[in-house]
Amino acid sequence: MAAKALRVIGWVVLGLIVLAVLLYGGYRIASSITRYGIDKTVEIEAPSSPKSNPEYYAFGYQPELTYSEERAQCRERTSTKKAMFGDLHIHTAISADAFPDGTRTFPDDVYKFAKGQAITLPGPGGVSRGKMQLDRPLDFAAVTDHAGTFGEGYVCRTKGAFPGYDSEVCQSFRAGGEDGVRAIMGINGTTRPERPEAVCGPDNKDCLAADKLVWQDMIRFAEEAYDKSPSCNFTSLVGYEYTRAPNAQHMHRNTIFRNAQVPARAASFVTHPTTYGLLSSFEKECRLGIDGCDVISIPHNSNISGGNAFNLKYMDGFSEKSQQAFWMLRNAYDRLMEITQHKGTSECINGATDILGDVDELCDVEAIRRFGKAEKAPEITSYLPALKDSNSPECSDEYSDDKDNLYKGFCLSSRDFARGALLEGMTQGQVGPNPFEFGFIGSTDTHISAAGAVDEGSWKGHIAYETDLAGRLQAEAGIGRFNRLISNPGGLAGVYAVENSRDAIFQSMKRREAFATSGPRIEPRFFAGRYPVDLCSKNNWLEIAYRDGTPMGSSLAAQPRGFQLLVQAKRDPMSKPLERLQLIKGWIDGNGRKHSKVIDLANAKGSDDLCVVYSDPDYAPSLPTYYYMRAVEEASYRWSYRQCMALPQAKRPAGCTNDQPKKIYEMAWASPIWFTPGDKPALAASANSPSIMHRRH
Template identity: 30%
Template sequence: MKLFSISAAAGLLLSSSMGFAQVTPSHESVEGSFPAKPYSPYANRTIPERPLWGDTHLHTGLSLDAGAFGNILGPDDAWRFAKGEQVTSSTGQPLRLSRPLDWMVLTDHTDLMGFAPDLQAGKPGVLADPKGLEWYEGYSEGGEAAAKAAFDIITNFSQMTLPEVLLESYSPGADAFAFTWEKIVQAAETHNDPGKFTAFIGFEWTSVPKGFNLHRNVMLRDGPVRALQVVPPVTQPPYGNTDPKSLYQWLEDYQAKTGGRAVAFAHNGNLSNGWMFPTEETYHGGKVDEEYVKNRAKWEPHYEVTQIKGDGEAHPYLSPDDEFADYENWDVGNLDITQLKTDDMLGGEYAREALKLGLALEAKFGVNPYKFGMGGATDSHTSLTTAEEENYFGKSVSAEPSATRVLHPFVESELGSFEGHTLVASGYTAVWATDNTRSAIFDAFKRKETYATTGPRIALRFFGGWDFDENDLRTRMPADIGYTKGVPMGSDLRPRESDAAPSFMVYALRDPIGANLDRVQVVKGWMEADGSLKERVYDVVWSDAREPGSDGKLPPVGNTVDMEAATWTNTIGASELATIWTDPDFDPAESAFYYVRVLEIPTPRWVLYDKVRYNLELPEEAELIHQERAYSSPIWYSPS
C-alpha cells in the first residue's frame, strides 16, 4: 500500500501556494483507499438522527366548536405560532412557544365546515334560521350566554338535530364548504418549508354517536394538487355517517382517485364508553369481522395516547399492579357525560389494553387491528399548540389563562362533570424521520417509529433484538448499533435464530430545559396458551442508587417542587438513563409486545402555576404536581 506522508502533504500545500497546479484527487482515485466504514461516524448515515417534534391534532376558529367558543384565529395564526412566532390569542394575550415545533397537522372539524366564521360575522344565511339566530345572539352576548350557545351547538351536533338549512349550506357540495377546504389546504402549502418545517394537510372526522367518542384525525402525505381533487368526509346524515368503515372507504377512494397517501389516527378512547377498541362485540351497528380488522390495521397505524382530554395509556382498574397507571384519567362518562362510565367499558378504551386485545384478534383473524404506534397531541381549540405546563393556554378560548378557568368545568351535565382543573397540558409526538419533509415524516408514521410525550421533549431510543449486550452502550451513538443489531420502536422483532430471549436497548435523555428523569420502564403484554391476556411493568433502569424493596417496587424518587414558587430543582433524578434489558419471563410460544415508559421527577402541573400567578384558592381535589412521561411505540414478538 502506498503511504502518503505528512511531509509530502506539506509539499503539495507549499507548491500550490507557489503557483503550481493544485492536484485534486477524483472520487475514482481515492475509492478503495479507505475502509468500508468511514472514519467519520456521521458520513454516509441514512438513519434518523434526531426526533422531530410536532402535534397531530389542532383546531382553529374554522372548527364548529372552536369558533362558537370565540376562537377568532385562523390557520395562518396557528402555523406561525407552531413555527415559533409570537402571536396574540383570541383573548388578547401575547404568547409564543419556548421552542418551535418541527411539523404539525392542522385538523379542523369537517362537519359544518365554514359555519363558524359565518356565525361570528352574523351572516344572513345563519340568522335566517331560528337556531342560527339564537346561537348568534348568545355568541354576541359573550360570557355564560356564549358558552351556553356553544354547548347547544355541540349537543345538536352529537344528537344529529342540526337545522336542515344550515346542514345543507355547510356540507359537501356547498360553496362555503369547498371554500373553507381550499383555504385550509392552501394555508398548509404556504407554510410548508421542506427541511425546516413541515405543514401537513389534514382534518378531523368527528364521529360521536350517542356521545361516544369515535373521532379520527386524517393526515395526507400530499400537497394541494391531490388534496383539492376531493372534499373531506363528514358524519352528519344525509351527507355522511358515523361508522368508521365509511372513513376507511373514503381513504381507499382518496388513494385510488389521486394516487396520494393518507392515514387516520383515533384518539380519546377514554371517552368512547368502550367503543374505541371493540373485539367480538358489535359496536355502533358494525361488527368486528375480518374486513374490519384488515381495514383498521391498514388505515390506523397510530394512536393518540395522550392529550388535553385525558391520558389514555393505562387505567388502575385494568392495571392494578401498576402504581403509575392512575395518571390524568378521565373516566366519568362519555364525551358529553350523557352516560356514566362503568368498569366493564374500560377494557375498550385504553391503549395498553388495546395492544393486548390486538394479540387475541390476531390469533382469531390473522391480522392485528390494534398494532399501532404511539403519539401525543394537544387537541387545542385555540389555534395554539401549547403543551408546556407553564405556558398552557387551555382547551378552548373559555379556558385561556384567567383567574377563573381552574374552576370552570370543561363539560357539565346532570350526571357529572369534567372539572376545569382536570384538563391536561398534553402532549406532543416525536418522529424518527430521516428528513423534515412530508414524505419522510409520513413514512415514519407508517412504520410506527414515533413516540408520545405529555409535553417535555425527552429524547427516547428503543431497539429490540436477540443479542444486545452491555458493551453496546459503550458509545455516545447507540442508534448505530440499535439499527444494525436490532429493530427500532414500531417494528416486529426479527425471526428468532437461537434459544435466546429478546434483549432491548433503551436510551432516554431529559428535555434540555426540563426535569431530570426518575426511571425507565418496559411494559410487556402477552397472550398465554389458553388465550388469557397478561401484562407486567418492569423497572429497568433508574436514578439515584435506589434499590427495590421486598415487594419488588422501587422507592419514589423524591420531590423537589416548591409549592410557593411553582418550581423545582434537578437535585434528584438523572439527566440520562440507558440500559440493555433482557426479558426474564420470555416464552417463545407466546405472542407479546414491549414498549417503554419514561418518567420524569415530580414537577408542577399548570394548575399550580395558575395558583401562584393568580393567588388562587383551589379545590382540595385539584392535583398540583405530577410526573410527566414519554411512551414509545411498541416492538412486537410473534412465535410465527
C-alpha cells in the same frame, strides 16, 4: 265539606303522582330505544392498494426516502434519524365549538404560532386577552378542525355568503356560549347526523359548497406554511378531525395526509357516519383514487369512548368476509393512536378485571376516568335525551346495544386505553388480522390555536373560557369540554425521521417509528435486536441499533432464541431530569388470558441520559407479546399549583384551593414492538449474550 275537599285534593295529587310516574316511565323507555340500527348486510372490501400492505411498513424495513411532491432536497439529513416534535391535534375558529367560545384565530395563525411567532390569546366573545407565544418552535404541525361542520361554521361566520347566515341557528352560534356550541356541534352526538336545513339549504347544497371552500382554504394555508427550501425548518401537514361521538362517547379521529394531493372533500361524520365507511373511503378515494395520495387515521380520546374506540363487537352480525376486511382496514390506517392530550392520558387504567397484572401507580397520573368514579352519563342518540348517574362501571354485555353494536351508559373498559386495546388486538390477531396494532403520539387538542403550548407554568387553557386562571381552576363540570381543573396542557407528537419534510415525517408515522410525550421534549429510543450487553457504552451504539435490530413500531415473528431490547432516553434540557426507565410488557397466555407487567429498568434521579440493554428471562415464543417503553421525569409542579403559587396570596383565585395533586410525573412513551407467533421475519443472527441487563446512566 272540608273533608270532601281534602279527599278531592288527595285524589288529584295521587292522580298527578301516577301520571308523573307513567310519564317518567315512558320517558325512560323511549330514551332507551335506539333510533337507528346499522345495516349489517353491507359488504366491506379489504384494502387492496400497495400503500395498504402492512408488510411494507413492518419488520424494521427502512425504505429509502422519496419525495411525493416537488420540493428542494433538505440540506440536513440524518441516517440514524432525528427526534422531531410537533402537534397533530389543533383547532381554530373554523371548528364549530371553538368560534362560539371566542376563538378568532385561523390555520395561518396556527402555523405562525408553531414557528415561534406570537398570536392573539382569546377570551369569551372573541375579546383579546393579550398575546401568547411558544418558548421554542415546533418542527411540524397539522390543523385538525372538525370537518363535519366545516360548512355550517362558514355559513354562520360569513355574512352575505349564504342565506343561512340569518337563521336562528346561526344567530345562536354567533351569540356564543354553550347554546352556541350545541347549535351546530350537537349533530356529532347523534348516531345518524342530520344537517340543519335552515343553515345548509335544501339538500344541504349550501353547506356542501361551503365545506369545499373551507377544505380548500385549509390545504392552501398548509401549503403556504410548508418550508420547501433546503433549510427544511418547518413542516405543515394537511389534516382534519373526524368527530363521531354518539352518547358523548368519543370515537374521534384525526386524519393526516402525506401531502397536498388529497380528495376534493374531507370525509366527515356527516358524510361517513360509520368507521368502516370512513376507512373504506380512504382506500377508494385516496390510496386507490389519487396516485400521490396517502393518509393515516389517528384515534384519540379513547379514554372517554365508553368501550367503543377499540371494540371488537363493532362488527358483530356482519359477514365473516366483512369482519376480516374491516380489521385489515384498521391495521392499514390506524397506524398510530393519540395516547395523551388535554383530556387526559389513554395509556392504562387500574382495576380492570380482564387484565392480570400489578397496579401501576403512573396509570393514575391526571386520569380523568377511574372505575367507581361518580359521573353523569349522557344518552343523546335515542328518541329522547336522558342523563343518568354512573359509577363508571366496567363495560359488559348489558351495556351493549346490538342494533348499533355500541356500548352505552358511559361504561368503562380496559380497551379504552392503549395497554388494553393492544392486548385486545393481539387476541383478535390469533385468528385473523390484528386491528389494534398501533404506535403512539401525543398532542394538545387545543381549541385556541395554541399548537404545542404544553408548558405547565405558562399554559393558558384549551378553550377561550379557560384563558384566565380563574376559568382554568373551575371544578369539574363533566367529561369532554368541561374538564377545566382536571384538564392539563396536553402532549406532543414525536417522530424519528431522516429529515424535516412531509414525506420523511409521514413515512415514520406510517411505520410507527413515533413516540408521545406528556409535554417535555424527552427523546425515547426503543429497539429489538441481537445486541452486545455493552452496547450503551459504544460511541456508535445508534448505528449498531439500526444495523442489528429494528426500531419502535415494528412487528416481528416470535423469536425462537434470545434477543435484546435496547431502551434509551434523553432528557429535555428545559425540563426536569429523568428518574425512571420502564418497560411495559403485555401478553396473551395459553388460556387466552391477558397479562400486563411493568418492568423497572433504571431508577436514577437526576439523569440526563438513561440506556439499558435487556433480555426478558420470561419471554415465551408461543405467546403473542408486545413491549413498549416509558421514560419518566422527576416529579414537577402541576400547572394548577405552579400558576397559583406564582401569584401573591391576595391575588390567588378561590379555585387555587383544590383537590388536585401539587406534583405530577411528566413522561414519554415509545411505540410498541410486537412478537407474534407465525410467519413474520425473525431477527437476523448476530452477537448474543445470556446476560439479562446492562445499564448506562
